[in-house]
Every structure is written in C-alpha cells, then in structure tokens.
Amino acid sequence: MSKVVCVTGASGAIGSWVVLLLLQRGYTVHATVQDIKDENETKHLEEMEGAKSHLHFFEMDLLDIDSIAAAIKGCSGVIHLACPNIIGQVEDPEKQILEPAIKGTVNVLKAAKEAGVERVVATSSISSIMPSPNWPADKIKGEECWTDLEYCKQKGLYYPIAKTLAEKAGWDFAKETGFDVVMINPGTALGPLLPPRINSSMAVLVSVLKGGKETYEDFFMGTAHFKDIALAHILALENKKAAGRHLCVESIRHFSDLVDKVAELYPEYDVAKLPKDTQPGLLRASGKDASKKLIDLGLEFTPVEQIIKDAVESLKSRGYV
Template sequence: MAMKEEVVCVTGGSGYTVRATVKNLRDEKETKHLEALEGAESRLRLFEIDLLNYDSIAAAITGSNGVFHLASPCTVAKFDDPENELLAPAIKGTINVLTAAKEFGIRRVVVISSVCAIMPSPNWPADKVKNEECWADEEYCKKKGMWYPLSITLAEKAAWEFAKEKGLDIVVVNPGAVLGPILPPTLNASMLMILCLLQGCTDTYEDVFMGLVHVKDVALAHILVYENSAATGRHLCVEIISHYGDFAAKVAELYPEYKVPRLPKDTQPGLLRAKDGAKKLMDLGLQFIPTEQIIRDAVESLKSKGFIS
C-alpha cells in the first residue's frame, strides 16, 4: 500500500479518515450523532447518496482506499411491492457500490451481509452446525414472504458474482442480532427486537435468529477483515450460535422487573448450538463480548435514551 493517508468510504474507524454516507445531509437524525463522534471534525466527511444513483456513490468513493458497504434495507415490515421496494434496491445498490469500487481502484470492499443470508435453510443437514457454507433457501423465503432474508441473500450472491467476474477483492461479514449502546436517535431492527421482548412480545424469529453480537464487535470484525489479507470469503459474526429462547431466558434472568415472556427453549427448529460458530473471526483475533454483557449494554442504553424506564 502506498504511504498515504488511509481513506475508507462507509456506505450506509479507528485511525482512518472516513467518508460516511447518509440519505439526507439536512436531517440531524442522520448526521448529528456522527458529527459528535471523537475525531469527527478532522477525520469524518459526510456525503449524501442514493444507492440507486451511481454518480452519487462515485463522488463518495473517489479517493478512498477501501469501501465498507453497510447499507441494505433491514426491516421486518410488510411490503405491497417487495420486488421494487426491497429486492431491487438491495441488489442494484450493492452492484452500484461495487461498480464504483472497481472503477476507482479500491483495494478491498467489505460487504456487511447478515445471518439472514445463512438461514432460513431448512434443508441443511440436521447433524451439522450451520456455517459460512450455508445459504438461506430462496424458495422457502418466497413461499413464506420473508423478503428481507431474500433480499440480503440475493444481494450477497450478486456481490460474489460481480467480484468473480470483475476481479474485485471483496470479503463479507454476516452478523447476527446486533445489540449494544445506541448512537442514532432511532432504533435498528435488532434493538427493536429486544425492546419488544422487554415489553412482552412473544415472537420467536424462528427462521432468522442465530445469536447475538455486540455492535463494537461488528465494527471490529469489519476492520479485521479489511486489514488482514488472509481474510477471505464469508465470516459468520455471532458470539455463539444460539436459539432465541436462550436469549429470552437470559434477558428474563438479568431483568426480572420487565415483562419478558416465557418461551420454549428450542425456538429455532434444527439449529445446533455452537460456541465457535464464528471461528473464522476468532482465528483473526476477535474475542467476542459475552452474551450477558451484550444484553446489559443494550438494555442500559435503552434506559438512558428513554425508550424504557
């Protein structure tokens, strides 16, 4: 690498100059918490982009050494037109980012995918722990109207196909439910999940839950796979592979004052538990924050931000 300032573009760190992207530069809900970060004044530049607008992406990426592509619509909402509202934006947005990365000579692209591109996978061998070789079953997702897992799966597959055809160096991180301290004023899907659990929600997310991961570990995972040339392929990013029932039971144990429902122990049919599901990241040196601390950091942040009392 040339001896120059390392610049990374984050679409949607630690000694880097960061070009971060937002939908609307005039919306303080998108920008204020980023501009308040330590070092932001000198090392953060915000760009307004539309992932379906190639030129806006190119403007943000120009001059960067690496790209962290974090942006894909993540929601459990229902859609009137999933093809145009979710699938096409996820796939086309990803290809636009990779096309710009190739054009401007980016050395490595880190793509954040999800465990939702690994499961639901009902045909995976019952006696084998799910790993990076496992892919979500597209037909099963279509049949059950699981549009987010389908979109993230198709987007990741499109990224791998593009990388192979164009010779672009990409590496993928597949996080589980991302919890921890809250930076923005709104909650992501994972933090909404624990908030609803504390309020008594009995959903079990049987087809998409594989375990928790601390938001700080997700950030560190991205840096590790970006900086380490030995990192290749997909990287499952969960503290342990576990069932949602395990998570709910631990939340109830730690916070008995809330209305956490009693759930079955085995909420994910056929999912084998494992302590080293994220072995690839562990081998790169990532020491995951344990489940109990993940939960405490998430709940205490919900309290401090006024989402619960």
C-alpha cells in the same frame, strides 16, 4: 492501505460504530447518508472525536452510481453497510428492499473497482445463511450454508431473499472481475445505540422486555455486540488473509436462549417464557466454533450477558423501556 475509507450507511446502528472505530484508528472517513440535512443522520457522527478534521459526509442513493462514485473517490477501502432493513411485512418488496439491496451492492462494487479501491468489505447477514430447513440436522450452520430462497418465497420472507441475492450478486461480481470482496454475516445486532433512532434488532429487544412472544424462527441465529460487528468489518478490511464469508455471532443460540438470559438478568421486566427450541433445525454452537474465522483475525466477542446489559441500559437511558 491508505487511511481513507468510505462507509456507506454510516448513520445506522452498526455504521455509526464503524465510523467511531475508524476515527479512533486514525482513518479519514467518507460517510454516506441519505439526507445530509437530516441531523438524525449526521449530528451524532459530527460529535465524535476526530470528526471535525477526519469525517466527510456524502449524500448517496444506492441506485445512483454517480452519487456512489463521488463518495468513494479517493478511498482505498470501502465498508458497505447501506441496505433497507425491513423485517416485517413489505408492501412493494421489489422497490422497497430487493432492488436497493441487490442492485445497490453491485453499484457500490462497480464504483469501487472503477475508483481503484483495494478491497470492499460488505455487510451481509445471517439472513443469507438461514432459514435453511433442508440443512443436515446434525451439522452446525456456518459460512457454507445458504438460505433456502424457495422456502422464503413461500413464506413471503423478503428480507432474507434480499440479503441472500445481494450477497450472491456481490460474489458473482467478484468472480467475474477478480475484485477483492469480503463479506461479514452478523447475527442480531445489540448494544449501546449511537444514533438517535432505534434499529430493528434493538426494537426486538424492546418487545422481549415488554412480554412479546414472537419467536423470530426465521430471523435469529445468535447475537453480537454493535462494537464487535463494526470491528469485524475493520479487521476484514485491514487483514489481507481475510477471505470469503464471516459468520459474526458470539455463539449460535435459539431466540429462547436470549429471552431466558434477558429474564434472568432483568427479573423486574415481564419477559415471556418461550418454547425451548424456537429455531427448528438449528444446532447450538459456541463462538469459537461459530465465528472461528473472525476470532482468527483477532476479534474477541463480547459475552451475551454483557451484550444484553449494554443494550438494555442503552434502551433505558433513551426511554424505550
């Protein structure tokens, strides 16, 4: 594979880490952003080592295939992260989240195929694996498990609906065309923030540190370090044997397990005590069982204690807590 890779959603919390690691590995990066004039999207990327000669910005709209094609031109690989990330209530789910996620994924794959790209690694989510309340109670949830769309519709959970339908649309495209697509399904992404803006997962940690009692029962399955998630995408791009879906969590946990660990590591904060089982029907599992496919590709997951420390120290340095 040639050393030119397009990263969509490059300015986000995970996308920024993908760009950083690609530059460190000697790649030239076509980084897509929503607004090329917005320094919140570009400045932290421009300051990375190697950016001056190996980083090129492209303004991209997921619903404008010409803008996607311009960014992908000349690339041998694409890492597709761009997607609306709205966990809470949505006023216009079709316009705000469903159409950009689903149609955007297909548009990226179409443009990549037409440009002769060898492989696309796309970011899905654990939100396309759960909530899945009808999954057998004695079986660990993994890559073969899919989110229950009817359950999500009843509860108005549009983010899992969008991520599930987007991933399925990606697989449909791959099946129909024979195009090489690989999916990464990360859990809650935490660690040192590279962009100036906070992402939704780190905002959840802020809430925990301030005594929040939300259990995120439909949105939590475990956590992973930003760097590990970024590296998972790169390993999946570089390794021909990578195929299918890849659950990306350091282990399968309940949200209460994470909260308890935060309270243990940071007793000076007013962390709430949550019920022990906050994710109904979710069996806990170690990383080697949960994320075996990525470990087999060479990924060594950062332990949860270090993930929390890196994340909290980053939040403290930015004045969020």
